[in-house]
Amino acid sequence: MRDPPVTTVWLTGLSGAGKTTVAEALAERLRSEGRSVEVLDGDELRTNLSAGLGFSREDRSTHVRRVGFVAELLSRHGVVSLVPVIAPYADARHDVRAHHDKHDTSYLEVHVATPLAECARRDVKGLYAKAESGELTGLTGVDDPYEAPEEPDLRLDTTGIDLSTAVDHVHQLLTATTTEEAAS
Numbered sequence: 001m002r003d004p005p006v007t008t009v010w011l012t013g014l015s016g017a018g019k020t021t022v023a024e025a026l027a028e029r030l031r032s033e034g035r036s037v038e039v040l041d042g043d044e045l046r047t048n049l050s051a052g053l054g055f056s057r058e059d060r061s062t063h064v065r066r067v068g069f070v071a072e073l074l075s076r077h078g079v080v081s082l083v084p085v086i087a088p089y090a091d092a093r094h095d096v097r098a099h100h101d102k103h104d105t106s107y108l109e110v111h112v113a114t115p116l117a118e119c120a121r122r123d124v125k126g127l128y129a130k131a132e133s134g135e136l137t138g139l140t141g142v143d144d145p146y147e148a149p150e151e152p153d154l155r156l157d158t159t160g161i162d163l164s165t166a167v168d169h170v171h172q173l174l175t176a177t178t179t180e181e182a183a184s
């Protein structure tokens with residue numbers, strides 16, 4: 001049997017794009033295959049690891065670098081780290097990838113590229129309605145920047161596809177990466 005794919009998979013994209021939903025479902029699938037998996041979810045980590053940080057450019061980048069640090073530690077020790085965190089800035093994402101490279105830890109970036117209009121239509125957390133009414137400012141993709149990855153390892157638009165298909169795509173990316181590693 002192939003070795004498990006030990007890697008960090010960062011799922012970046014707008015709020016409501018499907019990052020958490022895909023990460024949780026993928027985690028289930030990987031666990032059923034006998035792999036050790038952690039989901040490092042942005043919402044949860046903001047209540048502990050990044051408690052006290054806000055949504056300024058600096059705080060968002062600090063949050064991303066901290067989560068990247070933990071993901072690398074876990075991955076280095078054989079746990080697949082799935083990271084559904086918006087990570088809107090290219091330079092912070094670049095730092096996370098560089099940190100993984102420095103430690104020779106595998107890192108994959110998935111751009112969950114569901115368009116803003118679809119994310120706003122879903123409006124899972126009601127954030128887009130609040131931004132529309134002026135109750136909320138600084139929403140990524142609305143009045144705060146989202147710097148889309150130029151060369152993600154996978155670009156995944158979840159519009160009009162079911163969850164299992166979305167999970168298949170990321171799972172295939174992992175499998176392909178594992179096969180490549182085994183061959184090299």
Ligand SMILES: Nc1ncnc2c1ncn2[C@@H]1O[C@H](COP(=O)(O)OP(=O)(O)OP(=O)(O)O)[C@@H](O)[C@H]1O
Pocket residue numbers: 013014015016017018019020021022043084086122124125158159160161162163164166
């Ligand atoms: N193919 C799909 N893959 C993932 N989610 C989908 C898909 N089709 C529809 N959805 C729905 O889209 C929504 C995505 O919400 P989710 O909480 O996963 O977004 P998120 O990217 O984690 O947002 P946030 O950054 O706010 O945490 C869910 O309600 C989910 O059911």
Ligand SMILES: [Mg+2]
Pocket residue numbers: 019020021041042043084
């Ligand atoms: Mg989420």
